[in-house]
Amino acid sequence: DCKLGGGCSKTGVQTGNGNADVEMVVHISADRSNATVMSIPRDTMTQVPACRDSQSGQSTPGYYGQINSALSYGPACQVATIHQLTGIPIDHFVKLDFSGVVKMSDAVGGVPVCVSDDVYDTYSHLKLSQGSHTLKGEAALEFVRSRHGFGDGSDLGRTVSQHIFLSAMIRKFKSAGTLTDPTAVYGLADAATRALTVDDGLGSVNKLISLASDVNKVPTKRMTFTTMQTAADPNNKERVVVGPGARTLFSTIANDQSLTTGSGQKAAAASATAKPATPAAPAVPASQIAVTVENGTAVTGRASAIASALTDQGFSTATTTANAPSPATTTTLTYGAGRQAEAQTAAKALGLSGSHLKQGTGTGLTLVIGSDWPSGTSFPGGASQPAPADTKTAVGGAHASTADQAKTCAKVSPYKTVNLNG
Missing domain, CATH: 3.30.70.2390 (Alpha-Beta Plaits)
Structure with missing residues (x-):
């Protein structure tokens, strides 16, 4: 990844896990009727728990720092940090490095995107004219990595362009019938095994095919992309902390609650009293x-x-x-x-x-x-379903969009031509 812009050691070879450039929580509902993707800005400050990487042996007693630094102590530490911040149970882990983005964009034959204006970001090397383009290989990587070229020129603006890219990729899969063609989906899953680092629960072609099948069941109009709401870090203007509304967004995901209505409109327009989907956990003997x-x-x-x-x-x-x-x-x-x-x-x-x-x-x-269970073998009061979250609050300030919005172009930043480094 050094040649593609990733971190390198003095020898020019990447070592260890490095820091996470992009972090997303992906939730597919139990009934496969909807899905939510939540980006967490990499500049978010949070508490990283005590961790030890089983591969490298590197460990930490825990510290307060940027959320993306947790990956340097292994995938399990990154998962634990996100769970601690959000309260959302994380079942699986997927890591896609820079070379993986190149491989996957090539495997799908390129991803169609459009930009609102000419853009040239000398940091990521992205250079596109206004209008539509099909990106593959390093061009796709340049697009998803560009933080100065889109939105307000920050990491927050970059998450929106990444959502546009992923939405376009999903639409291409579905329109081309890729996820329903056994030969095509096998080839894609096979490519993914070489491009992705995953946990044991996803570590085979057949398991990735099963995941693709689950994704294919969700209509694009019911796939919601969001960015965790943030506020300026009072101690460092270059960093952010969890903002108003974020806890409600976390709750909707943790409680398997859709952010879209049946018609695919954003839940911001729906009643906040709508009942959440009832979780149906996979049966384990x-x-x-x-x-x-x-x-x-x-x-x-x-x-x-x-x-x-x-x-x-x-x-x-x-x-x-x-x-x-x-x-x-x-x-x-x-x-x-x-x-x-x-x-x-x-x-x-x-x-x-x-x-x-x-x-x-x-x-x-x-x-x-705990002392809240002093006697008996069934917890006092029994299990109860959580109250539905206010979905209007959940998407407020989260830059919510759905994957069916094919005419949405990535909004180029006011800089247009970014030449801040030379």
């Missing part, structure tokens, strides 16, 4: 799920009681018990990447709601019993 149950209360035997209740309901006999490292006031069920469905199955068996679940950096499921 209880016999395949083992839980580490830790007692965080002062009541003796709580972990054993809950563990017995789980095995009585058919959960794995590999379920174990222990004392929590420290007293806990709130019961939590923590799970590793790709284990959300298992956690939901265990939570349902115990009467826990979604608010008790959180993703961690570990690999298994750990239930810490």
Whole structure:
């Protein structure tokens, strides 16, 4: 990636994971009726949790910094950081490096885009005349990397042009029948395995084909692209922090709530009282799920009681018990990447709601019993569905668009010709 503009060491060879140039959370609804893509500006300041990269051994006790720096401690750290910031469970991880953008744009035969004016960005080397173009190879990379050429010339403006690019790619897939042609989709998935870094849950051609099938079920008018709302960092004008409305946007995604109506219009025009789609977690046999149950209360035997209740309901006999490292006031069920469905199955068996679940950096499921559950084997009050989020607030200031907006051109920044570096 050094030759394509990526970070390089003194030897000219990229080392380690580097920092993330672009970060997006992609949610496909349980019923495959809608999807939401949320970009998180790379200049967002947040707390990075304690992490250790299993590949490089590099670790951190945690720090406050730019969200994109978490990737330097491995993909699991980046996932944990985004989950900690948003509260959104992350099931899978996909990394596309600069050479991967080149390969994927070539694999699809180029992506059609248009720009509102002539643009020349000497940073990304993007140079296009006003109007429509089909971009592939390095030209596609230059387009998605340009931050000075579009919008207000910042990282926030760049996310909008990236959404235009991805929307155009999706429309091309669908109009050409690529995602319904077995031969074509196999070739695309095969190319993706060479261009992408993914977690084990997506690490094969067949699994990527299954993902493509899920995407194909969602109408383009119900695919919403958003950018996390931000506010200026009071301590650094070059950075941003989570802004008003962002927490509501996070909630709509975490609760499987669509940002479009059935007709494909933005949810900003829909009633804020609309009911969210009911999550339908993929079924995972209880016999395949083992839980580490830790007692965080002062009541003796709580972990054993809950563990017995789980095995009585058919959960794995590999379920174990222990004392929590420290007293806990709130019961939590923590799970590793790709284990959300298992956690939901265990939570349902115990009467826990979604608010008790959180993703961690570990690999298994750990239930810490807090003082809010002093007795019994079913959580007091049982599980309850979260109240629907206000979708008007969720998309306010999020630059929301849908993938069916084919006539939208990337708005060139006032600079038009960017020559800030020479």
